[in-house]
Amino acid sequence: MTQFQIAARRLSALYSKGFGGKESGRFRISMKQIKMLLGQKRLYEDDVKLLTRAALEEGFVLIDMDSFFVVLNSNAFVNYRRVSGEALAAGTQEN
Numbered sequence: 236m237t238q239f240q241i242a243a244r245r246l247s248a249l250y251s252k253g254f255g256g257k258e259s260g261r262f263r264i265s266m267k268q269i270k271m272l273l274g275q276k277r278l279y280e281d282d283v284k285l286l287t288r289a290a291l292e293e294g295f296v297l298i299d300m301d302s303f304f305v306v307l308n309s310n311a312f313v314n315y316r317r318v319s320g321e322a323l324a325a326g327t328q329e330n
Contacts, residue, residue: 239282242272243289246306250295261307269304 251259270278273286283299290297291309298305 237285237289238273239285239289240292242269242286243293243295245272246290246297247293247295250306250308261305261311263300263303263305265303 253259266278287297294309296307296309
């Protein structure tokens with residue numbers, strides 16, 4: 236198991252743990268905390284990609300917000316409305 240898979244499992248465990256006034260759910264985590272979680276002094280673009288992929292395998296979406304990350308359950312996106320071909324075509328037509 237890679238350090239990224241281990242970190243992704245820890246992030247998924249945090250999702251169901253109570254903190255910040257809530258019993259569970261989405262959360263943000265600082266860049267510094269991600270580096271600590273990975274045991275690294277620096278965080279490179281490839282590291283973020285590997286951690287994002289590992290989190291997705293655990294059922295979570297990791298969103299890079301530049302100075303922090305947001306962790307969401309991938310099921311949160313299931314009920315989003317979908318764009319139809321007609322809506323997309325209507326939005327791209329020039330008047």
